[in-house]
Amino acid sequence: MISVCIATYNGEKYLRQQLDSILAQIGKDDEIVISDDCSTDGTLELLQSYHDERIRILHHDSTGIKTSFPLDKPTHNFENALMHAKGDIIFLADQDDMWLPGKVSKMTQALENADMAMHDCIIADTELAPLAPSYFDVVKVTTSAWRNAAKCTLLGCCMAMRRSVVEKALPFPKTKVGHDLWLGMVADTKFRFTLVREPLLLYRKHVKSMTTAGTKSKYGLWFKISYRLTILRHLFKLL
Helix, strand or coil: CEEEEEEECCCHHHHHHHHHHHHCCCCCCCEEEEEECCCCCCHHHHHHHCCCCCEEEEECCCCCCCCCCCCHHHHHHHHHHHHHCCCCEEEEECCCCEECCCHHHHHHHHCCCCCEEEEEEEEECCCCCEEECCHHHHHCCCCCHHHHHHCCCCCHHHEEEEHHHHHHHCCCCCCCCCHHHHHHHHHHHHCCEEEEEEEEEEEECCCCCCCCCCCCCCCCHHHHHHHHHHHHHHHHHHC
8 A cells, every 4th residue: 555645734726736646646545645734725625625535634733833943844744644644655745746657656666675765856947847857966866864964965755665664763853854854864774775766756946945955055054053963963863
């Protein structure tokens, strides 16, 4: 069984395109687990309009999370979805991208000899017009936990993993560690982590993107120092 975990928040504009690209590739016994963080647009209405038993909607409320780290809220929204996933193989998906044909079959094949796999993607604009043909080339991707602690090159939306990785990674650190970095560090230090060097996703970059992947960081020096010290502390706990 395959579970696709999505964290949504006011994602109505692009969500249908993403869901359609996923539903076309998963089987009748698979599931899409969507954790919604109190959306105020039409996200929930859109999800309910599908009337598809494969779509499970969870409600997550991050208003009680007091943090200055911008990724904490979506990270724990993803954590909520992962905690409820039933599949033996688990994919992560953002609310505003689009899966390319063959993604599920190629990633499940990669997991025959690995516990986590991350594929390449095409960086695109808001209309999904390509901006760069390879995210891997832009960021000089690596699976090394130590190198990613210094500069994260991991994208959760390109990840698929076995249930064993998720079970080891839960619960997530409470703050200052993004879900994709944490899952990647767990996979690199405790499991087999492989790269699939083929673009299997259109990765939409726009002004509301939470991550700075593929672009210059917008955060200040003190934030960067504090962030990396926190990551290293959690990394040492894994060893």
